[in-house]
Amino acid sequence: MLLQSAPTTTPLSTLLHLMGKILIIVAIVLAAASAGLGFLNRSNLLQTKADLADSQQETATVKTNLDGEVKKLAEAEKANTDLKAAKLTLDADLAKQKSEVSTKTNELADAKTKLTKAESDLALAETEKLANAEKITQLEAQVAAASTAQVPVPTEDDKARIAELETLNSKLSEENKTLENKLLDSQKVARKNEAKENLTGLTGRVLAVNQAWNFVVLSLGNKKGIESNMEFLVKRGSTLIGKVRITTVEPATSIADIIPASLSRGLSIQPGDDIIYQVAQN
Template sequence: MIRFLLFFTISLSLASAVLAFLTKEKATQLNDKLASTSQLLGVSKNENSKLKEEKKSDTAKLDELGGVVQQSKDELEKMRTAVSASEAEMAKLKTVVQTAEAKAVDLEKKLAEKPAPAPVAMPDPATEQLVASLKADLEKARQTASEEQQKVALKLQQAEAKMSQMAPKPVVASGKNGDSKQPLSGEVVAYNEGWNFVVVNLGDKQGVTPESKLLIQRSGKILARLEITDVQPKFVTAGIVYTPGISSRERVRPGDVVLFAPKVELESEAERGGFNVSNLFPKGATSQ
């Protein structure tokens, strides 16, 4: 019996020790978990604080953007108001112009019906303004035309100077018996597409006159005839009349051959587009 009690006591002590060890181990694990949970809770609090700060910043930015949008809306409304005012003013001006035009028509009718001088009336300010505007536009157009004429004159002077330096050499095509009446050939030295004219290095020294017939030729094909507008000793200026059916690639350009036959009628053949250079000019006159 004593042995049994002793064995039971020892077993109970061992069980208590094992249970105490297990309880301590469990408590240690729980403490570790609690510490980890506390750390995570601290991190979450920090993240939550950061999110709150970011939310405040985003809210401030949204408020700022809202202010900008509102300012833009106000500016847009002002612009719309200004546009409406401009349209109203334009409508008023149109009405004034229409009234002035109606008065002008009525005045013309009255003048046509009554040739006798009418009593001098007070000038209408709107009419005077319209007349002044038309005069200003006319003066501007005249000035633009004068400037263009000056540009053309300058280009002609430059072309003349260039041709003087180039010492143009028109070619005389000689016949079998040295006939001096064979046609001459020169070339286009300047071309203005806007004004549709060319400068050719043939002049009155070669017998060219305002009535002379000049043809522009390239690769044996007649591209256009020239209407001479000015004759100088060493060059002429002329307008271009293209042969029907000429494409944009066959437009005149500097270097094209110009044929001159003083006593041969070329106009009708060039206009029909059936002109054959080899039948009219000898080979020497068309090859350069």
């Protein structure tokens, strides 16, 4: 029997078979590389998202803090503006106080001058009154002596002169009384002005406040020389709150009306606030 020989493989088919294997290996490597890159890209994407979230959170926190600081700055600027306005008001009131004190000082000096003149006029009137009284006494003595000596009675001219002197004496007495009254009035005015001058800078406190009836109770009374219609500045620290005007005075306390137009915007008088005497304008 004849043996059949196996078919012989050609070099081309071997080459194609080898290239097929190589391509499969390359495809497997590329797939693995692609999967690796996809995993890395996913990890990077997740990290980027996490970083972005953190950044957004930090941005929100910074914005919140910035808004808070802007609000604080606005409040500080408003407080500074209010303080400047209060300072201007206080400076104006202090200048007004100085002007009023100067005016009252001049009035006191004028009253003292008038008092001195009134005292001088009174002394002159007293001197004239004594001189006229002495002349009348002399004339009456002369008349009496003439009657005793049986000399002729006074002439009509003498009688007219005596009547004139008596009229003059009566007139001088009336003028003297008028001058005495003027002197007493001048003394009262001088004492009152001097008392008010001595009260300048007097301080006390607000004891109670009645907002419904718009009045306050103060710690000063007539024992300190307080009188109706006196005005007081009301302060809290260095801040001017407003003004009050005395209406009722007791020995150790007084009641005063709050002057609404004087109150600083947004502020109200409270117990414990300080009060400082202000000379009232005429």
